[in-house]
Amino acid sequence: MASNRNGVQRGSAKFDRPLKPRPRPSSPSPGSALRRANPAARNADAVPGRVRVAVRLRPRNAEEMMADADFADCVELQPELKRLKLRRNNWDSDTYEFDEVLTEFASQKRVYEVVAKPVVESVLDGYNGTVMAYGQTGTGKTFTLGRLGEVDASDRGIMVRSMEDIFADLSPNTDSVTVSYLQLYMETLQDLLNPANDNIPIVEDPRSGDVSMPGATLVEITDQHSFLELLRVGEANRIAANTKLNTESSRSHAILMVHIKRSVLESEDIVSSQNGDASHLTKPSKPLVRKSKLVVVDLAGSERVHKSGVC
Numbered sequence: 001m002a003s004n005r006n007g008v009q010r011g012s013a014k015f016d017r018p019l020k021p022r023p024r025p026s027s028p029s030p031g032s033a034l035r036r037a038n039p040a041a042r043n044a045d046a047v048p049g050r051v052r053v054a055v056r057l058r059p060r061n062a063e064e065m066m067a068d069a070d071f072a073d074c075v076e077l078q079p080e081l082k083r084l085k086l087r088r089n090n091w092d093s094d095t096y097e098f099d100e101v102l103t104e105f106a107s108q109k110r111v112y113e114v115v116a117k118p119v120v121e122s123v124l125d126g127y128n129g130t131v132m133a134y135g136q137t138g139t140g141k142t143f144t145l146g147r148l149g150e151v152d153a154s155d156r157g158i159m160v161r162s163m164e165d166i167f168a169d170l171s172p173n174t175d176s177v178t179v180s181y182l183q184l185y186m187e188t189l190q191d192l193l194n195p196a197n198d199n200i201p202i203v204e205d206p207r208s209g210d211v212s213m214p215g216a217t218l219v220e221i222t223d224q225h226s227f228l229e230l231l232r233v234g235e236a237n238r239i240a241a242n243t244k245l246n247t248e249s250s251r252s253h254a255i256l257m258v259h260i261k262r263s264v265l266e267s268e269d270i271v272s273s274q275n276g277d278a279s280h281l282t283k284p285s286k287p288l289v290r291k292s293k294l295v296v297v298d299l300a301g302s303e304r305v306h307k308s309g310v311c
């Protein structure tokens, strides 16, 4: 799972707000290799913390319990060291370092708080941010991101919790939230809110670098109830579209885009000059609209990427 606080506004220095650099890793133990799971952080001195990578191990499912499968045979989590060890055999292993290591006991709330909440807070401050889930089919990407928590509220995933925090922070009278929900399959972008719209172009503004998808449905959302309804519609359309195409959801990327417009007041210092004497006048506030975007991506099952042509 990776999160990025400023990935969308490429080339825009004003959106660069690095997180605090983390201490450098200690030396790996003899006989093991220590690898960073976050290649962007290798050059940590240049852009510390722009991309953070967390790993989450899901609990064993019923089938794995029946088979008495033991994850510990191949994977060992060291959350306090933020490391994951993959065993090749009894005497050889590879160690990977992450920004966060979440065990099978980590709740949805904890995962949201360490992975996505900092990104959502940045988005509310006017930055663009992305949260992506990557992993093989059945590893828990959709569970982590897309769970609605209708039966058990503690199951709510990152999408639902993010929107709760967004609504809690926005002012309904002056701010607005619009949402689009798309699916990328075989380089074709489909609108999950209007399935007939199944060949949406991706356009990049050559000057600003802004990427837009003209024609994608944008729904203004005013409360959590309508957001949940939108997710339900999107998920139903995703299943229907994949049934029609004879594919599985794990072969496509699902992309939720939340556009936020906030009204902010910017105060100004005005210096006036009368009879040659400069004087400061009162600071009137002028209203500005600040736009930012949260993108949540449920990536295709990583083992399908090459087979399905989704990249």
Ligand SMILES: Nc1ncnc2c1ncn2[C@@H]1O[C@H](COP(=O)(O)OP(=O)(O)OP(=O)(O)O)[C@@H](O)[C@H]1O
Residues within 6 Å of the ligand: 057, 058, 059, 061, 135, 136, 137, 138, 139, 140, 141, 142, 143, 144, 249, 250, 300, 301
């Ligand atoms: N942390 C978890 N706790 C309990 N159950 C989980 C957890 N993570 C995943 N599961 C369960 O594991 C199964 C597979 O999860 P999920 O569908 O989220 O995987 P996925 O990675 O999105 O797969 P795909 O790529 O095929 O869409 C589901 O039944 C889900 O409820």
